[in-house]
Amino acid sequence: MMRNNHEEDYILGDMDTEALRHYGHQVVDWMVDYLTEPQKYPILPRSTAGEIAQRLPIHPPEQPESMDAILSDLERIIIPGLTHWNSAGFMGYFGLSASGPSILAEMFDATFNVTRMLWRTSPSATEVEQVVLKWLREMLGLPDDMFGMLHHNSAIVHALLAAREAIPDALIACSGMGGRTDLPRLCLYVSQEGHTSIDKAAIVLGIGLEGVRKIRTDIALRMDIEALELAIREDLQAGYLPFAVVATVGTTSTTSIDPVVDIAAICQRYKLWLHVDAAYAGAAALVPEKRWILEGCEQADSLSVNPHKWLFTNFNCSAFFTRQPDILKTALSLTPAYLEHTENTSELMPDLMDYDFSLPHRFPALKLWMVMRYFGREGLARRIAEHCRLAQLLEGWIALSSEFECMAPVPLSVVCLRAHPAILEDGQALDRLNERILQRVNAEGSFFLSHTRVRGRYTLRVAISHIRTSEEHVYKVWDALQRCLQVELSMLRRPPATRPQLHMLNLPARPL
Numbered sequence: 001m002m003r004n005n006h007e008e009d010y011i012l013g014d015m016d017t018e019a020l021r022h023y024g025h026q027v028v029d030w031m032v033d034y035l036t037e038p039q040k041y042p043i044l045p046r047s048t049a050g051e052i053a054q055r056l057p058i059h060p061p062e063q064p065e066s067m068d069a070i071l072s073d074l075e076r077i078i079i080p081g082l083t084h085w086n087s088a089g090f091m092g093y094f095g096l097s098a099s100g101p102s103i104l105a106e107m108f109d110a111t112f113n114v115t116r117m118l119w120r121t122s123p124s125a126t127e128v129e130q131v132v133l134k135w136l137r138e139m140l141g142l143p144d145d146m147f148g149m150l151h152h153n154s155a156i157v158h159a160l161l162a163a164r165e166a167i168p169d170a171l172i173a174c175s176g177m178g179g180r181t182d183l184p185r186l187c188l189y190v191s192q193e194g195h196t197s198i199d200k201a202a203i204v205l206g207i208g209l210e211g212v213r214k215i216r217t218d219i220a221l222r223m224d225i226e227a228l229e230l231a232i233r234e235d236l237q238a239g240y241l242p243f244a245v246v247a248t249v250g251t252t253s254t255t256s257i258d259p260v261v262d263i264a265a266i267c268q269r270y271k272l273w274l275h276v277d278a279a280y281a282g283a284a285a286l287v288p289e290k291r292w293i294l295e296g297c298e299q300a301d302s303l304s305v306n307p308h309k310w311l312f313t314n315f316n317c318s319a320f321f322t323r324q325p326d327i328l329k330t331a332l333s334l335t336p337a338y339l340e341h342t343e344n345t346s347e348l349m350p351d352l353m354d355y356d357f358s359l360p361h362r363f364p365a366l367k368l369w370m371v372m373r374y375f376g377r378e379g380l381a382r383r384i385a386e387h388c389r390l391a392q393l394l395e396g397w398i399a400l401s402s403e404f405e406c407m408a409p410v411p412l413s414v415v416c417l418r419a420h421p422a423i424l425e426d427g428q429a430l431d432r433l434n435e436r437i438l439q440r441v442n443a444e445g446s447f448f449l450s451h452t453r454v455r456g457r458y459t460l461r462v463a464i465s466h467i468r469t470s471e472e473h474v475y476k477v478w479d480a481l482q483r484c485l486q487v488e489l490s491m492l493r494r495p496p497a498t499r500p501q502l503h504m505l506n507l508p509a510r511p512l
Contacts, residue, residue: 015067023067031103035086035468042445043084052081083448088468091477092450093252094280094414095466098314101374105367106314115360117353118339122363126349129365132372136319139377140285140305143298147325149352150364155304155320156246156277157201158357160188162302162322163244163273164205165331173331177206187235188244189213191223191258193251195277220409221256221454223247229266236270244273247300249293250281253452253461254408254416257281260296268299276303279318280465283310284388284412286381293411310387310413311380312467313371317364328355387413387464390474394462397478403485407454413464416454419485423492431458433488440484447477 014020034040055077084090086098098106116125133148151158164172170183177183186207190198192214202212213235216227232242245267247258260276267274276297282305284290297303302322307313322328333354353359375383391413398404398417408416418434435451438460442448450461462477 019067023071026071035100039446041079041082041084041087043087043089043448044442044445045081045083047081052077086466087448088466088470088473089447089477090466091463091469091473092448092461093463094309095463095469096309096315097312097465097467099312099371099375099467101370102313102367105370109363109366112363112366114363116363116365117359117361118351119349123349125363125365126352128363128369129352130349132365132369133319133321135372136305136307136368137321139380140282140294141291142294142303142321143323146303146321146323147355148319148321149355150368151318151320151356152316152358152361152364153306153308153318154358155279155302155306155318156195156197156275157204158320158328158355159246159273159275159302159304159322160198160201160205160207160244161331161357162324162328163188163275164207166273166301166324166327167241167243184239184241186211187213187232187240187242188246189215189228189231189242189272190246191215191217191248191251193217193221193223193253193256194246194248195252195279198246198277217256221251221254223258223263225259225262225266228263232266232270232272242270242272244275246275246277249276249278249297250284250412252280253459254454255281255410255412255414256408257293257411260294260300262296264296264299273302274300276300279304279306280309281412283307283380284384286377287385287388288381289385290388290412307368307371310384310465311368311371312375312383313367316362317368325355332357383467384413384465387469390464390469390471391415391462393471394464394474394478401482404481407457407459415462415464416452416459417462417481418457418459419481419488421485421489423489427457433485433492434458434460436488436491437481437484440487441477441480444480447473447480449477 085096090096114122114125116122116129119126129150130148133150134144137144137146137148161173164170164186167186172183177186188198188202188207188211190212194214199209199212202208213231215231216224218224228245235242245263247260247263249257249260264274266272278294278297281293282303285294301324302320304318304320306318308315308317339353352361372380391410394415395406395410398406398415403419403421404417405420406415406417410416418430419437420430421433424430424433435458438449438451450463452459452461460481462474464474
């Protein structure tokens with residue numbers, strides 16, 4: 001019999017276990033319905049800024065509230081304000097998806113509530129992490145001697161921190177950077193297509209934005225090798241200290257792939273740390289035909305791959321590998337008295353807090369372990385290959401169209417395109433047209449697309465990497481793009497005074 005948690009003898013302690021069982025079943029049933037009925041909600045919320053906050057009480061609750069009331073408000077207030085990233089029609093940024101086994105693992109993680117610091121604070125958390133990262137290295141074809149660990153999403157900070165510590169005789173972790181006359185300006189190098197997390201890491205680590213050199217790209221939007229070497233030489237001549245290069249395998253805007261082999265050769269010549277950012281695209285190496293994308297990465301000092309981007313694992317699961325873990329440990333190993341211990345497990349299993357600046361740490365390896373076991377290498381590879389096939393299919397439809405064009409090569413599963421009808425040639429007019437198409441597609445509710453700029457031009461992105469995205473979804477988003485273009489072209493033929501502005505586009509949701 002379920003007890004009332006408002007009775008006097010249940011004021012203290014946790015939720016009654018029978019109540020937990022009851023509501024747990026109810027929540028899981030809701031979760032399954034949510035995943036199987038994506039058309040129930042528009043992907044982008046209809047709420048305006050501040051609307052959700054206004055519907056919540058100003059003051060915290062003084063008395064306990066029933067779980068029925070809480071769940072009702074979740075449905076009534078919270079859900080309408082969500083952007084539904086876990087929908088098959090979410091094709092903006094990268095189509096991140098939490099698969100079934102990943103969701104179940106997250107429930108276990110919350111129930112266990114362990115933290116991975118020392119080995120002894122949760123041996124399973126440390127040892128499962130080391131095993132699944134060994135599996136991931138094997139799946140991706142990376143060297144066995146690369147040390148690995150999982151992060152929430154801070155691999156680039158750890159990579160550049162290690163690169164900074166590797167500068168001979170600098171001892172920055174100990175002595176710092178401020179006020180030193182013996183330390184020239186540090187310089188790191190990344191292509192113009194590199195992720196802004198690199199800039200933020202430079203700010204956090206005291207390198208500053210002026211120390212980040214943006215290298216031009218070639219016709220395929222890859223880092224230009226000659227420009228990289230020229231920049232390094234110029235900085236050396238100016239008395240600066242080059243210390244790291246970040247090569248990107250799968251840039252966020254266009255998924256271009258830097259020539260890692262050539263970059264590695266330059267890094268070896270000038271004794272620079274090479275980090276490879278393969279956050280999105282690294283997972284594609286599971287597919288035998290795509291293994292080439294990680295060519296040269298075995299020479300990198302560090303590399304990152306995010307299972308939460310294309311391995312169907314929910315957020316906060318970023319894999320970081322390095323060939324020089326001792327340098328990272330030198331920079332970050334600090335043990336306060338309350339964590340001192342006498343066990344010597346380091347030869348078998350590390351205390352991962354010695355390689356990590358963030359504490360406490362959850363158990364992200366659990367969800368990756370469950371995902372890898374449930375789908376297997378072959379199942380994961382087939383799903384990634386299918387996403388690449390769907391991108392090629394869309395690219396083919398665009399090539400046959402007289403009104404759309406691809407704006408970048410399509411090596412993986414992201415298609416960059418724009419409308420370019422014959423009646424418009426002015427660049428700014430085309431930018432405005434494509435912005436309106438994006439607004440209109442997103443306003444309909446069935447899909448969400450994002451944009452970027454390719455060589456300065458406004459570009460639409462269709463990212464196909466959600467585990468539930470099918471050929472039907474890709475066909476329908478292509479249909480939506482063509483249909484919205486025709487609507488916009490009809491608008492252009494109307495007198496300017498009667499044309500709706502972008503902020504006026506608030507169309508009803510159109511189900512799949």
